[in-house]
Amino acid sequence: MTITLNHFSAAAVFALFASIVFGITHRETTREMVRYGLYCFAMFLGGVLVAGWAMWVLRR
Amino acid sequence: MANSTTEKTRVVQAQPASVMAVIAPAVGWLIPGAGHMIQRRWIRGLLLFMSISTLFVLGLAMQGRIYKANGGDILDILGFVGDVGAGGLYIVTLAMDWGQGAIAFATADYGTKFIIVAGLLNFIAVADAYHIAIGKKR
Numbered sequence: 466m467t468i469t470l471n472h473f474s475a476a477a478v479f480a481l482f483a484s485i486v487f488g489i490t491h492r493e494t495t496r497e498m499v500r501y502g503l504y505c506f507a508m509f510l511g512g513v514l515v516a517g518w519a520m521w522v523l524r525r
Numbered sequence: 526m527a528n529s530t531t532e533k534t535r536v537v538q539a540q541p542a543s544v545m546a547v548i549a550p551a552v553g554w555l556i557p558g559a560g561h562m563i564q565r566r567w568i569r570g571l572l573l574f575m576s577i578s579t580l581f582v583l584g585l586a587m588q589g590r591i592y593k594a595n596g597g598d599i600l601d602i603l604g605f606v607g608d609v610g611a612g613g614l615y616i617v618t619l620a621m622d623w624g625q626g627a628i629a630f631a632t633a634d635y636g637t638k639f640i641i642v643a644g645l646l647n648f649i650a651v652a653d654a655y656h657i658a659i660g661k662k663r
Contacts, residue, residue, distance in 0.1 A: 483646060
């Protein structure tokens with residue numbers, strides 16, 4: 466069985482699961498875990514978008 | 526006098542080493558999330574198991590490559606260290622001879638990285654299970 470993901474989908478899936486693990490392991494209360502997980506997810510995806518546009522600018 | 530003890534700066538006194546401080550990390554390495562489940566953190570353990578296992582399996586499904594023990598290139602050694610963090614998943618994959626990698630697929634490189642990151646995330650989960658076992662974390 467082979468799964469093919471495009472670049473953004475792969476990044477989104479990676480960000481989702483890494484954020485869940487980070488949220489659980491880096492915070493104590495449930496509320497803090499959820500907030501930190503969402504923060505990490507936003508940073509992962511935001512970083513992907515920023516890096517993508519930065520590479521586009523560099524290539525121009 | 527102002528109370529300077531806040532939630533963020535609260536210092537938890539760690540308990541001396543116990544049997545659980547050895548078993549929880551060991552079990553957590555073998556089965557992702559199990560170190561938390563045996564300490565009755567069921568939801569955390571289940572979420573860790575689902576996240577780490579899904580990343581690992583997706584990596585295999587994307588034709589990612591599994592690194593075996595080697596003494597070669599530093600990146601190959603680091604890849605092995607990352608993969609071995611997945612514990613039982615890595616052992617089963619080696620036993621079933623999966624993870625040969627397929628250069629023909631463009632996303633195979635993503636798959637390889639997914640597998641490595643799954644292992645590294647499990648190392649973090651193992652450390653968290655240990656901290657719970659010694660009372661450093663709730």
